[in-house]
Amino acid sequence: MPRRTVKIKRIENAATRQITFCKRRAGLLKKAHDLSVLCDAEVAIIAFSEKGRLFEFASPSMDSILKRYMDSQKYLGISEEGNSSPRLLNGDKDWVTPFRNKLKKLRGDLVELDLEGLSGRNLISLEQELNYNLGRIRAKKDQLFLREIESCCNKELMHKAHKLKGQVMDENAAEKVDCPRVSNPAASENADEEFSQMDRYASYDADVTDYCPSSVKKSTVVQDLNRLPLESAQTLVE
């Protein structure tokens, strides 16, 4: 737009970033308005600034548009759920659907959780509960990703070893040593209650039976690493 072409990439200078946000936001809202008028369309914009301030625009009204959107999403969600869950192809039939349901239920509870009127005591208690489960979830996630990384490393190592041996012996170096570089911090066996370690790291709770046939869904998980939102990224970093 202006003097020189701007790289679309986070502006480092905070002040500049703020100014730019202000200007571009105004432009964006104006264009949304123009679009809605010129083309008789329903347009809604919700924007949160870096500091959390809310800016919004909605052509007939935010309520109506959100409602309409929810409706369309509900439809999509159903169809999506409908054709995604029954894809199993092989025999491990149901380890995923109970989870989907439980997640959905939990989500519902979380979403409709109304904090007004709760006493300080209850808030603290709930906070701790969530914090605890957050720790479990993060630990589980890290464990999962760590396994991914390890298995990836192992594969690569084996591949290299194979190639090397092949160069030397020109033969099949069939049985490979599994030399895990990364030690597994788990190894604790308290398979059940009282994960007293809700802190951010470790606490890899022993995965008891380890369903997840462990080869099916790995690859799709790894690419998630590239799409991590900030919080998750931080979690991984820390």
Next chain:
Amino acid sequence: MPRRTVKIKRIENAATRQITFCKRRAGLLKKAHDLSVLCDAEVAIIAFSEKGRLFEFASPSMDSILKRYMDSQKYLGISEEGNSSPRLLNGDKDWVTPFRNKLKKLRGDLVELDLEGLSGRNLISLEQELNYNLGRIRAKKDQLFLREIESCCNKELMHKAHKLKGQVMDENAAEKVDCPRVSNPAASENADEEFSQMDRYASYDADVTDYCPSSVKKSTVVQDLNRLPLESAQTLVE
């Protein structure tokens, strides 16, 4: 834009209107994307064309933004309708029990939440959900405590003023306001089931009927203010 300035008014010709919608929509979404990247903002756009087709853009995710939006709306609405909700004093004794039930239900779900077999994607999603709600809870808690502290300070001030006046006038400053500096975090008979206090903070469990007579349990909690997660801090600041 081109030949002559375009009046911002519904385009009469249907074909032209359609073309214009297509182009301007593309431009709008692009600009939304640029804004979100350049300024590290959360931006969501929902647009329905004249014929009802949905077009959308969302910076981290539509879900998260809509949730955040709903939340901010709810918060605004509540603060607008008055912070008088936790004040009852009179006969409506039941505002707390639905919460207890809901909490209990949520607890149940959280406790029996089995993480085994969840995919990385689901773990990330759940983590975000919990993190978000944790932020809400902490913010709410801090808000509550802040109010408490303020009111306590006020009482103390009034008390001092009263005492001063008493010294001067030699009146008896008989009724002392109770404003305990330090409180005992324990001392509760946890009325019902395990509020697992797994975290490091003082965990004020249970003790149902005590809707904070507003002076007892503050001080140990206050230090939480230093450990706020980002969202809460923002919420409070704003």
Next chain:
DNA sequence: ACACCTATCTATAATAA
């Protein structure tokens, strides 16, 4: 935060495929 300047970008219209 606002205002100015202007290089750059956008969207229209005309034309063509």
Next chain:
DNA sequence: TTTATTATAGATAGGTG
């Protein structure tokens, strides 16, 4: 009818104050 291309009027946004 839709889709692409082109030229260009004018809106946009970066830099500066």
